[in-house]
Amino acid sequence: MQKLLAAGLFMLCFAIGYSQPTFHVGDFGAIGDGHTDDSQAFLKAWKQLCEAGGTGRPTLEIPASTTFLLKPTLFRGEAGGTGRPTLEIPASTFLLKPTLFQHPILLANGMALQIAGYASVMLMVSSLKDLEQSMAEAVHFHNCNNLQITGISLVNSPKSHISINQCTGVSISRIQINSPCDSPNTDGIDISSSTNLDIQHSIIKTGDDCIAVNTGSSFINITGVACGPGHGISVGSLGEDGADDRVEEVHVRDCNFSRTQNGARIKTFRGGSGYARKISFEQITLIDSKNPIIIDQHYTNDGKRESSSAVKVSDVTYSGVQGTSAEEQAITLNCSDEIGCFNIKMKKIKISSSVPGKKTHAYCNNAHGTSTLTTPKCPLPTQT
Ligand SMILES: *[C@@H]1O[C@H](CO)[C@@H](O)[C@H](O)[C@H]1NC(C)=O
Ligand SMILES: *[C@@H]1O[C@H](CO)[C@@H](O)[C@H](O)[C@H]1NC(C)=O
Numbered sequence: 192m193q194k195l196l197a198a199g200l201f202m203l204c205f206a207i208g209y210s211q212p213t214f215h216v217g218d219f220g221a222i223g224d225g226h227t228d229d230s231q232a233f234l235k236a237w238k239q240l241c242e243a244g245g246t247g248r249p250t251l252e253i254p255a256s257t258t259f260l261l262k263p264t265l266f267r268g269e270a271g272g273t274g275r276p277t278l279e280i281p282a283s284t285f286l287l288k289p290t291l292f293q294h295p296i297l298l299a300n301g302m303a304l305q306i307a308g309y310a311s312v313m314l315m316v317s318s319l320k321d322l323e324q325s326m327a328e329a330v331h332f333h334n335c336n337n338l339q340i341t342g343i344s345l346v347n348s349p350k351s352h353i354s355i356n357q358c359t360g361v362s363i364s365r366i367q368i369n370s371p372c373d374s375p376n377t378d379g380i381d382i383s384s385s386t387n388l389d390i391q392h393s394i395i396k397t398g399d400d401c402i403a404v405n406t407g408s409s410f411i412n413i414t415g416v417a418c419g420p421g422h423g424i425s426v427g428s429l430g431e432d433g434a435d436d437r438v439e440e441v442h443v444r445d446c447n448f449s450r451t452q453n454g455a456r457i458k459t460f461r462g463g464s465g466y467a468r469k470i471s472f473e474q475i476t477l478i479d480s481k482n483p484i485i486i487d488q489h490y491t492n493d494g495k496r497e498s499s500s501a502v503k504v505s506d507v508t509y510s511g512v513q514g515t516s517a518e519e520q521a522i523t524l525n526c527s528d529e530i531g532c533f534n535i536k537m538k539k540i541k542i543s544s545s546v547p548g549k550k551t552h553a554y555c556n557n558a559h560g561t562s563t564l565t566t567p568k569c570p571l572p573t574q575t
């Protein structure tokens with residue numbers, strides 16, 4: 192495996208042609224019986240695809256109703272190529288064999304790439320229990336620009352299902368993620384140092400954040416996502432170990448949280464710096480979720496309580512948030528005494544208890560802004 196990864200590392204793709212040929216993975220030796228390791232065949236096909244890159248759309252066709260076994264594989268492109276190779280994956284299954292440290296699939300320096308799946312499944316084959324210590328995200332995109340992913344399902348990743356790092360221009364739609372609610376660290380989609388992402392119409396069931404937006408990320412639209420079980424859609428954690436972390440322009444709309452640990456969450460560590468700003472959660476439906484709306488500005492690992500700095504949280508809008516909360520404290524804006532949160536806007540919010548007869552309440556501490564038509568009431572004094 193080490194060798195294979197090394198081979199992948201030294202493989203470079205050169206965009207040369209302008210043609211738009213179609214390749215078939217079977218021609219490169221893929222067997223697709225679910226037992227034979229097809230990684231090398233996919234790598235060879237990928238190389239051809241890259242070499243045909245140019246400005247066109249060469250396509251790698253993967254046969255339907257076939258099961259491929261892939262060991263951890265690095266698919267490396269040449270960043271900046273203008274062509275957009277396409278992987279066409281109609282209803283095939285990929286059995287991915289994760290290891291402790293290697294990403295089952297790593298796409299790095301990808302030129303623009305389109306992954307067009309039609310009910311295709313990527314299934315991790317080692318049992319979750321074996322993989323609890325795994326450091327590897329199932330499908331990791333690093334430095335991939337102009338990336339489009341549709342119609343795939345990811346099942347039982349040992350860690351994040353999809354992680355996106357240092358990418359610009361990513362569109363994800365109609366994907367499904369499915370892991371048990373008690374599987375640790377299995378974020379659905381993890382975003383870091385990336386900009387211009389559009390995530391739409393997807394279903395995410397997992398044991399950690401459905402989507403996590405981490406430092407260096409901006410201009411992220413998340414629309415029409417059904418989350419749950421899971422830990423909600425989160426900005427952060429930011430500012431861990433005193434880090435200067437920055438996230439802005441994150442817009443979540445038309446999403447549902449069903450029996451989630453959190454809904455709309457912003458989480459920053461005490462002692463950090465930077466900002467989380469220009470964030471909106473609009474038209475959100477909650478079903479029996481804990482912490483439907485939560486900002487925690489002084490999240491802490493023990494021992495850092497004395498620090499007075501914090502990541503600035505500002506320009507956050509919650510609008511049209513309704514449904515039921517599993518906890519009586521339905522809104523938590525726990526902003527730090529020293530810094531506080533500013534320009535928080537709440538409007539048209541109605542969160543009732545999922546227990547009939549119980550009332551919900553809000554904890555709104557050091558948060559400033561405006562609050563209208565909001566139940567439970569969350570007073571947001573304007574800045575003095
Ligand atoms: C996000 O949504 C806004 C408003 O609809 C739109 O102007 C912007 O282009 C979208 N950004 C991305 C990356 O899709
Ligand atoms: C959210 O729930 C509503 C009501 O059940 C439904 O109409 C809508 O399609 C759901 N949206 C998503 C993104 O699942």
Ligand SMILES: *[C@@H]1O[C@H](CO)[C@@H](O)[C@H](O)[C@H]1NC(C)=O
Pocket residue numbers: 489490491523525554
């Ligand atoms: C707010 O945060 C502080 C500091 O972490 C914590 O002690 C407190 O319990 C939190 N309050 C609520 C209501 O969540």
